[in-house]
Amino acid sequence: xxxNAYVVAxxxxxxxxxxxxxxxxxxxxxxxxxxxxxxxxxSQASDGRTLREIFPTVKWVFPTSKLRxxxxxxxxxxxxxxxxxxxxxxxxxxxxxxxxxxxxxxxLSIVREEAAMVPVERIFLGGISQSAATAIHALLYGGVKxxxxxxxxxxxxxxxxxxxxxxxxxxxxxxxxxxLQTPVFLSHSKDDxxxxxxxxxxxxxxxxxxxxxxxxxxxxEEGGHWVNEPQGVDDWATFPEERIAARP
Numbered sequence: 001x002x003x004n005a006y007v008v009a010x011x012x013x014x015x016x017x018x019x020x021x022x023x024x025x026x027x028x029x030x031x032x033x034x035x036x037x038x039x040x041x042x043s044q045a046s047d048g049r050t051l052r053e054i055f056p057t058v059k060w061v062f063p064t065s066k067l068r069x070x071x072x073x074x075x076x077x078x079x080x081x082x083x084x085x086x087x088x089x090x091x092x093x094x095x096x097x098x099x100x101x102x103x104x105x106x107x108l109s110i111v112r113e114e115a116a117m118v119p120v121e122r123i124f125l126g127g128i129s130q131s132a133a134t135a136i137h138a139l140l141y142g143g144v145k146x147x148x149x150x151x152x153x154x155x156x157x158x159x160x161x162x163x164x165x166x167x168x169x170x171x172x173x174x175x176x177x178x179x180l181q182t183p184v185f186l187s188h189s190k191d192d193x194x195x196x197x198x199x200x201x202x203x204x205x206x207x208x209x210x211x212x213x214x215x216x217x218x219x220x221e222e223g224g225h226w227v228n229e230p231q232g233v234d235d236w237a238t239f240p241e242e243r244i245a246a247r248p
Contacts, residue, residue, distance in 0.1 A: 004033070004063070004064035005033060005061055005062060005063045005064060005110065006032075006033035006034045006037050006061075006062040006064065007059070007060065007061055007062070008037060008041075008052065008059070008060040008062075009059060010056060010057050010058055010059050011052065011053075011056045012056055012057070017056075017057045018057060019057060019058075019059050019117065019118065020057040020058070020118065020122065020244070020247075021055070021057065021058045021059070021118060021122045021123070021124065021147065021240070021244055022058065022059045022060075022061060022114040022117070022118055022122065022123045022124070023055075023058050023059070023060050023061070023123075023124040023126075023150075023240065024061045024062075024063065024107070024110060024111065024114065024123065024124065024125050024126070024135075025037075025040070025060065025061070025062055025125075025126055025127055025128075025131075025150070026062070026063055026065070026080065026107070026126070026127030026128075026131030026132070026134060026135050027062060027063075027064070027065070027078070027127070027128070027131055028127070028128045028129040028130060028131055028225075029077065029078070029079045029080070029083075029086075029129060029130040029131075030077045030078055030079065031078060032064055032078060033062035033063060033064040034062070036062060036128070037060065037062045039226075040227075043226075043227055043229055043233050044229060044230055044233060045230050045233045045234050045237055046230040046231070046233075046234050051233070051236070051237060054237050054241065055237075055240065055241075055244070057244075058240075058244075059114075059117075059118075061110060061114065063106065063107065063110055064078070065078045065079055065080045065103065065131070066078070066099075066102070066103075068081070068082055068099050069082070070082060071084065071092070071095050072084050072085075079099065079130060080099060080100070080103040080130055080131055080133075080134040081096045081097075081098070081099030081100040081102075081103060081130070081134065082095045082096060082098075082099055083095070083096055083130065083157075086129070086130070086155070086194060086195050086199075087195075087196060087199075089133070089155050089156075089157045089199065090157065093157060096157055100134060100137060100157075103134050103138075104134065104137050104138045104141050107125070107134065107135060107138040108138055108141065108142050111123060111125065111138070111142060111144075111146075120144055120145075120146060121145060121146070121147055122147050122247070123146050123147055124146065124147050124148045124149070124150060124240055124243075125138065125139055125146055125148075125149055125150075126148075126149055126150030126151050126152075126185075127150075127151065127152070127154070128151075128152040128153055128154070128226075129152070129153050129154055129194065129195055129225065130154075132150075132151035132152060132153070132154035133154050133155055133156060133157055133203075135149070135151065136149065136151060136154075136156060136203075136207070137157075139179060139182060140179060140211075142179065143177050143178070143179050144178060144179060145178040145179055145180075145181045145182050146179075146182045147182075147183075147240070147243050147244075148182060148183045148184070148185060148239060148240060148243050149182055149183070149184045149185065150185045150236070150239065150240075151184070151185070151186045151187075151203070152186075152187050152188070152226075152227055152236075153187075153188055153189070153192055153194070153195050153200065153225050153226070154186070154188075154195065154199070154200060154203055155195060155199035155200065155202065155203050156202065156203040156206050156207070180211065180212050180213055182213065183213075183214050183216070183239075183243065184207055184213045184214065184215045184216065185215075185216045185218070185235075185236070185239040186200060186203060186204050186207075186215060186216070186217050186218065187200075187218040187219075187220070187223075187227060187228070187232055187235065187236065188200030188201070188218075188219055188220075189219070189220045189221070189222055189223030189224060189225075189226075189228055189232075190219065190220065190221055190222075191221070191222050191223065191224055192223070192224055192225045193224065193225065194225040195225065197219065200219075201217075201219075204217040216239060218232065218235050220232055
């Protein structure tokens with residue numbers, strides 16, 4: 001496991017079950033894994049429970065991105081890849097390629113490590129903002145069906161699928177790849193002042209209509225650049241809850 005990953009072990013169910021599933025979530029740009037985890041676990045569902053309380057048999061893995069220099073701001077910051085504008089992700093997309101390639105490789109390595117402990121079909125992958133954009137590429141490039149994908153406040157820098165030199169697989173022909181069977185949950189609030197909700201809508205449309213994923217799109221009036229509370233947390237929790245409950 002990456003030594004920079006922040007790992008939260010399962011608290012354990014009353015039945016005695018311990019580790020049944022893993023959720024791998026990536027933090028946003030200019031953040032760190034522990035900070036993201038702490039904020040996420042402070043968010044409450046309508047019944048007052050936190051996500052960790054709702055999922056006692058889940059192992060939570062929060063990878064940390066490398067420090068990369070921002071071409072626009074000329075400073076080093078934690079980011080999965082450099083980007084010029086989150087409002088217009090295709091602007092100067094060439095600066096995204098190197099970091100995206102590195103980060104996708106790191107994420108897939110973590111998925112493989114977790115798959116040695118639980119079946120890969122019991123692993124969720126996701127993130128928020130830039131990290132969700134990175135995670136969806138890892139999902140596509142990995143080509144393996146996971147338990148689910150969870151993305152918040154994000155977009156798809158889609159040019160990378162064909163313009164990344166030597167991509168791991170052809171993302172223009174995914175019709176027969178098992179990865180398309182991975183259920184997708186996306187959420188975005190209209191008052192997000194960092195990533196426009198139109199970017200999230202575009203991500204949902206591309207995954208659903210162009211690639212054929214089954215996408216659950218959740219849009220809220222309020223919530224900013226975060227998960228809406230409490231309804232958004234309820235919806236977030238329902239997605240893995242339904243998947244986990246369907247398992248024998």
